[in-house]
Structures are given as structure tokens and as C-alpha cells.
Amino acid sequence: MSSPFQVHFLGCGAALPTTHRAPTAQYIVCNNRHLLIDCGEGTQMQMRKYGVHFQKITTIFISHLHGDHYFGLVGLLSTMNLLGRTSGLTVYGPPLLEEILRLQFESGNSKFTFNMQFVPLEMKDKTLVLEDRLMKVFAFPLKHRVKTFGFIIEEKKDELRINKLAVERDQISVDHLKILKKGLDVELLNGDILSYLDYTLPSKSILSYAYCSDTAPFAKLPEYIKGSTALYHEATFIEEHIDRAKTTQHSTAKQAAKIALEAEVKQLYLGHFSSRYTSLELHLTEASEVFPSVCLVEDGMQITIKA
Numbered sequence: 001m002s003s004p005f006q007v008h009f010l011g012c013g014a015a016l017p018t019t020h021r022a023p024t025a026q027y028i029v030c031n032n033r034h035l036l037i038d039c040g041e042g043t044q045m046q047m048r049k050y051g052v053h054f055q056k057i058t059t060i061f062i063s064h065l066h067g068d069h070y071f072g073l074v075g076l077l078s079t080m081n082l083l084g085r086t087s088g089l090t091v092y093g094p095p096l097l098e099e100i101l102r103l104q105f106e107s108g109n110s111k112f113t114f115n116m117q118f119v120p121l122e123m124k125d126k127t128l129v130l131e132d133r134l135m136k137v138f139a140f141p142l143k144h145r146v147k148t149f150g151f152i153i154e155e156k157k158d159e160l161r162i163n164k165l166a167v168e169r170d171q172i173s174v175d176h177l178k179i180l181k182k183g184l185d186v187e188l189l190n191g192d193i194l195s196y197l198d199y200t201l202p203s204k205s206i207l208s209y210a211y212c213s214d215t216a217p218f219a220k221l222p223e224y225i226k227g228s229t230a231l232y233h234e235a236t237f238i239e240e241h242i243d244r245a246k247t248t249q250h251s252t253a254k255q256a257a258k259i260a261l262e263a264e265v266k267q268l269y270l271g272h273f274s275s276r277y278t279s280l281e282l283h284l285t286e287a288s289e290v291f292p293s294v295c296l297v298e299d300g301m302q303i304t305i306k307a
């Protein structure tokens with residue numbers, strides 16, 4: 001049975017780590033797939049603290065090469081190796097990351113016990129980068145000081161739900177049911193047609209999680225993430241510091257809320273808060289005036305994506 005679609009926020013701070021906010025990392029479980037988005041310094045310690053089994057992770061996505069989003073990656077991979085990992089791992093990230101990892105590990109003469117594949121991200125538009133039977137991942141460009149990418153994790157339902165009452169009433173065989181569940185009709189030997197509409201129910205809505213960090217607002221962003229169930233968006237600053245947000249190509253909480261509104265997402269999660277703020281009250285007030293379904297994330301918080 002598939003697990004709930006969950007996001008575990010391991011670090012919600014911006015560039016400077018503090019004692020209560022680690023740099024960005026998010027552990028995601030979607031249809032029993034275990035993923036990590038970004039891996040700031042100390043991510044493996046956050047995983048230990050919050051009970052995340054990091055050897056289950058099969059895929060890591062790095063949004064960009066600012067240290068607060070990937071300085072923990074070398075340490076995490078090294079620990080996976082020391083613990084004798086054998087299952088393969090795929091890392092997606094900006095092309096230069098491959099060279100950085102190679103240099104780090106070659107200079108220490110590290111021999112890996114597992115196969116690591118690297119997939120460079122270079123797209124200029126929204127692109128499907130990973131798809132299997134139960135999940136899709138899209139990547140898309142963000143607007144930041146270096147090449148940066150956002151991601152959408154989307155669960156996949158490849159079969160319709162069975163209408164048990166109808167199936168039992170008409171004693172539909174298992175073989176026929178397999179075809180009907182795929183949304184296809186069955187023609188019987190006597191020429192009668194079994195319509196899939198009579199024996200199945202519509203599949204439940206597809207859940208999706210969009211991740212946008214770090215970025216300044218731009219016109220195409222709401223289009224990229226349109227209709228996502230949940231959106232995580234950076235909110236490094238409040239309106240008082242909008243000029244700073246512009247210079248550093250980040251967003252304010254209010255700008256993030258406008259994106260959520262335009263993209264018609266159901267729920268907005270804000271994070272990546274600058275260490276200058278001791279209170280996040282204004283982030284919440286300014287965002288909720290524009291988009292009421294907003295939640296500020298904190299390290300260790302775990303959410304379930306629901307319709």
C-alpha cells in the first residue's frame with residue numbers, strides 16, 4: 001500500500017545557519033519513493049535528529065549552488081558510503097555540481113560502495129526529468145543570481161478505482177477487471193461490451209508539491225506551478241526589506257503569497273527566512289493578507305499533502 005505523500009522540513013533557514021534554523025533541506029515521500037530536495041550544511045545531522053532513514057533516499061535534487069542549499073551533500077554521500085550503502089543513487093543538479101563532487105571525493109581517494117548517477121539540470125522551460133510508474137518530477141528555471149531550478153513532485157495514478165458493488169453484482173473476472181481498471185472497455189465473445197465506466201470510479205485527484213527556492217518573482221512562475229496542491233516558496237524577507245529582496249533576487253512573504261494566489265495552489269508553505277528576523281509574525285501577516293491558506297514552516301515540521 002502506498003504511504004501518504006509527506007514532506008519533512010529539515011532546514012528552513014536562509015544563508016546563515018542559526019541554532020534553531022538549519023539551511024534548506026526537505027525529505028519527501030511520495031508513493032513510497034524517498035527523495036531529498038537540497039542538502040544544506042548539517043542535513044545529515046538534521047536527519048538523525050528527526051529520525052529520517054537516509055539510506056532509503058534514491059534521488060537527490062539540488063536547486064542551485066549557493067552553499068546553504070548543498071554544502072551538506074558531500075558529507076551525506078560520504079556517510080552513506082561509510083555505512084556500506086549498495087543501492088544506487090541519482091543526483092540532479094546544475095552541471096558544475098558533478099565536477100565539485102568528483103574533486104571532493106577524488107582528493108580524499110574515496111571509493112564508493114554504491115553507484116551514483118549524476119543528471120545535469122540545464123532546462124530553460126518546465127521539463128519532465130523523472131517518471132516512473134507512481135511518480136513524476138518536473139524541473140523548471142527560477143530567477144536567482146546563479147542558475148537555479150524549482151521542482152514539482154507529482155504522484156501518479158495509473159489505474160482507476162474499482163466499483164466493488166458493480167464488479168461483484170456482475171461477477172467480473174480478474175482478467176477483465178485488469179483491462180477495465182486501465183480505462184479500457186472489454187468485448188466479450190458474444191459481442192457484448194463491458195464498459196469501464198460501469199465498473200470503475202474516477203481516480204482520486206492527483207496530488208502535487210511544488211518547491212520554489214531561491215527566486216525573485218517572475219511572470220512565468222505561476223504558470224509553471226499552476227494548480228499544485230501545495231507550494232513551498234521562499235520568503236527570505238518582509239516588505240520592509242523589499243529592496244534587499246530585489247538586489248539578492250529573493251522574495252518577500254507577500255510576493256510569495258501573490259505567486260500562490262496566481263498559481264491557484266491549495267496551500268502555501270513559507271520558509272528560507274533570513275537570520276535577521278527573530279520574529280516571523282510579519283511574514284505571516286503580510287502573506288495571509290494576500291493568500292490566507294499559508295503556513296510558516298520550521299525545522300522538523302512534517303506535513304501530509306492532501307486534496
Ligand SMILES: [Zn+2]
Pocket residue numbers: 064066144214
Ligand atoms: Zn541562493
